[in-house]
Amino acid sequence: xxxxxxxxxxxxxxxxxxxxxxxxxxxxxxxxxxxxxxxxxxxxxxxxxxxxxxxxxxxxxxxxxxxxxxxxxxxxxxxxxxxxxxxxxxxxxxxxxxxxxxxxxxxxxxxxxxxxxxxxxxxxxxxxxxxxxxxxxxxxxxxxxxxxx
Numbered sequence: 001x002x003x004x005x006x007x008x009x010x011x012x013x014x015x016x017x018x019x020x021x022x023x024x025x026x027x028x029x030x031x032x033x034x035x036x037x038x039x040x041x042x043x044x045x046x047x048x049x050x051x052x053x054x055x056x057x058x059x060x061x062x063x064x065x066x067x068x069x070x071x072x073x074x075x076x077x078x079x080x081x082x083x084x085x086x087x088x089x090x091x092x093x094x095x096x097x098x099x100x101x102x103x104x105x106x107x108x109x110x111x112x113x114x115x116x117x118x119x120x121x122x123x124x125x126x127x128x129x130x131x132x133x134x135x136x137x138x139x140x141x142x143x144x145x146x147x148x149x
Contacts, residue, residue: 001035037087040120045080052101060095111137
């Protein structure tokens with residue numbers, strides 16, 4: 001019984017990305033296992049081409065986490081697959097950060113990031129609703145005006 005939660009950390013705690021500013025997006029991923037040990041557990045992250053994956057940082061886990069960019073040749077999105085350990089024990093919480101560079105974001109972009117977790121172990125179909133999340137992050141233009149006289 002896996003549970004997925006995500007939290008986006010943006011500069012200056014804004015709920016949006018500012019066009020033209022050098023900024024990193026940090027996506028916090030939390031996976032908790034309430035059931036039996038979950039074997040070959042993975043988190044898949046699909047993100048737009050205008051974001052550049054920088055790396056990951058393991059925050060909490062009893063096992064090593066490994067994240068690799070998936071070269072699936074999809075022209076619409078990039079994919080990242082993170083292996084969470086084998087197995088993820090019962091009552092274990094895995095927390096890690098994914099960092100993305102948002103310098104290539106263009107005006108009119110809406111950043112759509114989907115995150116899903118799955119395991120090779122059997123999980124009851126009625127418990128799958130909290131195994132994925134979709135984040136929609138707007139892109140804003142900010143102008144700074146200074147008047148002197």
